Amino acid sequence: MQPLAGTGPFPAPGTDPSHARTRPVHWIATAAALALVVAGAALVQPADATATTSAPHPPTSDGGAPDAHAAQYPLDCGRAAVDVVQKGTADFDGDGRPETVAVVRCHAQAGTPPSGVYLLTPPAAEGGRPKVAATLLDPAQRMSATDFHVSGTTVSATLLGYSSNDVPRCCPDKQRAVKWQWKDGKFALTALPAPGSV
Structure with a gap:
């Protein structure tokens, strides 16, 4: 059949x-x-349509504070990852930009690795990493930080430690409540009375 x-x-x-x-x-x-x-x-177009040149950035719950997960900490964890255990934010220096205080430690399947507590400031350049500006607790002190809170310009925590190397790393037998108060451009450490002391 031929086409028409x-x-x-x-x-x-x-x-x-x-x-x-x-x-x-x-x-x-x-x-x-x-x-x-x-x-x-x-x-x-819809009445609410607007032109944008880039995707909008979602608001952060920390109000633009440095991202604790993006920082590079002075920890030697070998091949293990660095865990951000707790964090809090505040504008300690009153410059209108919040800082972050992070409790971090090396990832471990068992035991309790020592904690580091660090003050983070915003990155120097867009897209950079937050800067570790101060060390409140050095992991070399072999203590763990729990009950961590940031209130106003005060950072508080309970530090857990060991009385000797014979104490298993899972079970610290020493504890002390401490607070770091921002004064004159730096943190001042205050140790609260030890449990059971007069």
Whole structure:
């Protein structure tokens, strides 16, 4: 069965091929009609549509404070990861930009690795890492920090330690509540009375 004249991919036999060619005026008319459709689509948008040049950044719960998970800490964990155990934020120096205090330790399947407590300030450049500006508790002191809180310009915690190397690392037998108070541009450490002391 042959296709009907004018419906196939080629001109029907006996017709003049010059009539099958598209003339420039046809292309101009098609382009003008397409431009009207595009312009009409651009004008018909939802009332709340806005133009943006980049995706909006979601708000952070810490109000723009340094990300504790993005910092590089002075810990030697070998191949183990660094765990951010706790964190808190406050504008300690009153410059209008919050800082972060993070309790971190090396990841371990068993035992209780010593904690480090660090003050983080915002990165120096856009997209950089937060800077470790101060060490409140050095892991070399071989203590763990629990009951961590940030209130105003005070950081408080309970430090757990060991009376000797014979005490299993799972079970600290010493504890002391401490607080770091921001004064005169630095943290001052205060040890609260030991449990059971007068």
